[in-house]
Structures are given as C-alpha cells and as structure tokens.
Amino acid sequence: xxxxxxxxxxxxxxxxxxxxxxxxxxxxxxxxxxxxxxxxxxxxxxxxxxxxxxxxxxxxxxxxxxxxxxxxxxxxxxxxxxxxxxxxxxxxxxxxxxxxxxxxxxxxxxxxxxxxxxxxxxxxxxxxxxxxxxxxxxxxxxxxxxxxxxxxxxxxxxxxxxxxxxxxxxxxxxxxxxxxxxxxxxxxxxxxxxxxxx
Ligand code: DGI
Ligand code: FE
Ligand code: FE
Numbered sequence: 001x002x003x004x005x006x007x008x009x010x011x012x013x014x015x016x017x018x019x020x021x022x023x024x025x026x027x028x029x030x031x032x033x034x035x036x037x038x039x040x041x042x043x044x045x046x047x048x049x050x051x052x053x054x055x056x057x058x059x060x061x062x063x064x065x066x067x068x069x070x071x072x073x074x075x076x077x078x079x080x081x082x083x084x085x086x087x088x089x090x091x092x093x094x095x096x097x098x099x100x101x102x103x104x105x106x107x108x109x110x111x112x113x114x115x116x117x118x119x120x121x122x123x124x125x126x127x128x129x130x131x132x133x134x135x136x137x138x139x140x141x142x143x144x145x146x147x148x149x150x151x152x153x154x155x156x157x158x159x160x161x162x163x164x165x166x167x168x169x170x171x172x173x174x175x176x177x178x179x180x181x182x183x184x185x186x187x188x189x190x191x192x193x194x195x196x197x198x
Pocket of ligand 1: 021051054078080081084109110111112127160164170171172173175
C-alpha cells in the first residue's frame with residue numbers, strides 16, 4: 001500500500017485531533033531514527049500506525065482480544081493498554097502489514113517491554129514527546145532525547161508510573177520490566193565508559 005493510502009486508512013480510524021498527535025509522532029520518530037541510527041522508513045510506518053486502534057470502541061477491542069488470541073491478561077489491566085496490541089493485530093489484518101519489527105513497535109508502544117528494539121524505543125519515546133504533548137516533565141524528556149535515548153525513555157516511563165501511582169491504578173508488568181531493563185542498560189553502558197576512562 002502506498003503512503004497516501006496508508007495515511008488515509010489511519011485517518012479513517014480516529015478523530016482529527018488524534019490524527020494530529022499521530023502526525024507529531026511520525027515527525028518526531030523520523031528525527032529520532034536519524035539521530036540514533038534507526039531505520040527512518042520503519043520509524044515513519046510504525047509511528048503512523050501506532051495508535052491505529054486508539055479510538056476504537058472498548059467492546060470491539062475486548063472482542064478482538066478474546067477471539068484473536070491476544071494476551072488475555074490485558075483484560076485484567078487498564079483499557080488504555082489494549083489499543084496497542086489490538087492495533088498491531090488490526091494493521092496486519094486490515095492493511096496487510098507483515099513487518100514483525102513494525103508490528104512489535106506498535107504492540108509495545110504503550111507499555112514497552114524487556115529488550116526493546118531500537119524501533120520500539122524510538123516509537124515509544126516519540127509518543128511521549130511529540131510537539132503537542134504537554135505534561136509535567138515533558139521538557140526534561142525532550143532535553144534528554146537530544147543525546148540519550150534510553151535515559152529519555154526511562155524519564156517517560158517514570159512519568160507514566162508516577163501518574164499511575166498517583167491515581168491509585170494498577171501498573172502493567174511490562175511497563176516495570178521495560179524500565180528495569182533500560183536502567184540496567186544505562187548502568188552497564190556507563191560502567192563500560194568509566195572502565196575506558198570516559
Ligand atoms: O495512546 P496515547 O495516548 O498516545 O499514549 P499511550 O499509548 O502511551 O497510552 C498512554 C495511556 O496508557 C496513559 O493514559 C497511561 C495508560 N496506562 C494505563 N496503564 C498503564 C498505562 N501505561 C503504561 N505504560 N503502563 C500501564 O500499566
Ligand atoms: Fe497509544
Ligand atoms: Fe500515541
């Protein structure tokens with residue numbers, strides 16, 4: 001499917017305001033991919049598709065999770081998490097997207113996961129910091145993203161976790177695993193540069 005058709009297909013799934021967010025994530029992911037050595041084409045595509053199912057009715061997402069073999073534990077957690085997994089399923093079904101790296105980046109854009117690929121990290125971070133995002137701490141995330149992909153992403157996950165704690169909500173295990181894993185990676189990268197005298 002060519003780019004224009006994909007854009008039209010995405011626009012049909014959501015109100016105009018949500019599409020403006022998606023367009024912001026597309027631009028931001030493209031810049032991050034160039035900055036951190038990612039594949040700009042895949043970043044473009046994964047960002048365009050990341051919120052494909054965001055505006056779908058909850059009952060439709062729930063039915064798909066139940067009938068299409070998506071992780072049923074999602075149903076025990078916040079509905080806000082569902083659109084990522086349902087979106088990955090939907091863009092394969094409806095748009096014929098077969099690239100597993102792109103599908104994973106869509107699937108894990110909300111929670112993150114352990115061993116996030118470069119593409120996962122780019123899309124997840126772009127989602128946090130695209131220009132229309134405004135929440136306490138977003139400026140710090142943008143600053144960190146100038147040089148430090150993992151640090152910026154941890155700051156994003158921290159802000160989500162803090163928000164969930166504040167609201168007394170449950171935390172999806174993958175979000176915690178993603179944060180711990182990124183912290184370990186940051187630590188071992190710092191340790192390595194210290195060992196080199198850096
Ligand atoms: O779809 P977006 O609004 O662009 O952003 P997103 O896909 O990151 O969704 C964020 C929402 O998900 C936000 O309201 C927090 C909510 N959420 C609920 N439970 C969890 C969670 N996010 C994470 N990362 N982990 C959770 O356990
Ligand atoms: Fe999302
Ligand atoms: Fe988003």
